[in-house]
Amino acid sequence: MTANVARNGTGGLGRQTAGHPWFHRLSRAGLAARGVLYLLVGWLAVRVGMGHGGGKEADKGGALQEIAGRPGGTVVLWLLVIGLAGLALWGFSEARYGQPVPDGHKARKRLAAFGRGLVYSVAFAGTLAFVLSHKQSSSDQESRSFTARAMSEPGGRWLVLAVGIGVVAWGLHQIWHGAGRNFREELKTFGMDQRVQRAVEVLGVVGHIARGIVAIGFGVFLGYAFVTFDAGKAKGLDGTLRELASTPAGPWLLVAVALGLVVFGAYSLCEARWRKVEAVRA
Template sequence: MATNTVAGRADQMGRKTVRSTWFRWLLRAGLVTRGVMYLLVGWLAVQIGLGHGGEEADRAGALRAVAERPGGTLALWLLIVGFAGLALWGYTEALYGQASPDGRKARKRLSSLGRGLIYTAGFAATIAFVVGHGSRSSDAQSQTFTARAMGEPGGRWLVLGVGIAFVAVGVGVIVHAVRRKFQAELEHIGPRVRPVVDVLGVVGHVARGLVMGGAGVLLSYAAVSFDPHKAQGVDGTLREFARTPVGPWLLVAVAVGLLLFGLFSFCEARWRKLEHLG
């Protein structure tokens, strides 16, 4: 009985917290952070496509770009707060469900949990960068994971499974964009603004899905060829687009799509549904 009472009080306190104004502002701040990161990564990728890029087009490159600007340290701490908001959002949706008709299903909640873990990693990496421990590129992290996994029994199949999962997620994101399912997650958008938000959402999500799917293909190829160096993170995946027959223009097109997704994240920060939480 006592255990049930404690659990009930904890649940009540949790629901009260996620309904609070400050908590929802924190979640919206997280979406602003995501927008900033995608704008930076997209811009770095555009520079690479045009032959002017020196930084990696991934989180590590974006953090260095922020740190080099006046007030960079303060901006980095604000990004840390934003990543905390994104991580908490994922965990909150894992507990209470997403803002969709089937948002309480186990599949949706597991997806939110995974998103929370990813943004927790971003939170930790940004703190490590600020306190002086640096931030490894996504390519190096992917190759390290692949090499370690392949060194274990059955690790090659694990890497292949992760690669296929990334491809599946990338395809899912693209389908989500084409079917405009993201519209159900937004509210109170004026009729004049909605067409613009729709374009940002469709193009931005497609670009994001292409990068995820591309990273999955490269990871799967690394498993099949038993070569960890074939695995790539965001930066390496984007550079692979430039090596296609279309040349650097495909990279530029995808990079512009990432820029648009950054702008869409700002739209989400303004109009994302949050009332369902708790």
């Protein structure tokens, strides 16, 4: 009896927290932080494609280094840490209470939200570590390190393949999510002017497709590492983007995808304004 009361009390407190306006603001701050990171990563990738990379990786680490080198960069970095923490907590709250979209209470939606919470928890931890130490390994190094550790364990090679397949599947979902304009159900479109709504839809379509293409490339390289027994074949975001420049389309494909990531960053800023972040009511 006492245990049930305690659980109900904890659940009620959690729901109150998830439904508090300040929690909603924290979630929106997280979306804005994600937008800033994508804008910077895309911009760095565009510079790489144009031959002006300046030695910086086109990934989160390169973006953080770019911010750190600017006046007031430390303040911005701490704001990003807070925002990414908000994104992680928001993901976990939607996993617990459901998403404010059609069928948002169903298991697949909750599982997706939980996965989002885990991903942004890792991003939060990595960004916090960078702020405290100003040391950040590249995404290529992190990917190869993970792959090497996994492949050194019994059955770890199959784990690498499973992760690669999962990433490719997620990338395909992102393309479907964007091309089908399914992201509209996540937005408060009734609060938009028609011209603004059309502009946000264009940003969402282009941004999600570009994000999906990059994810598919990342997953394919993990699969390549599985096939060749070579952890060195795995690549992170920076390496995946640079590989686009080696295709027959040349650096222009890299620039096109990089601009797509910039567009997704702009879409994320729109989400910070219009995304549904309120917890589902019981």
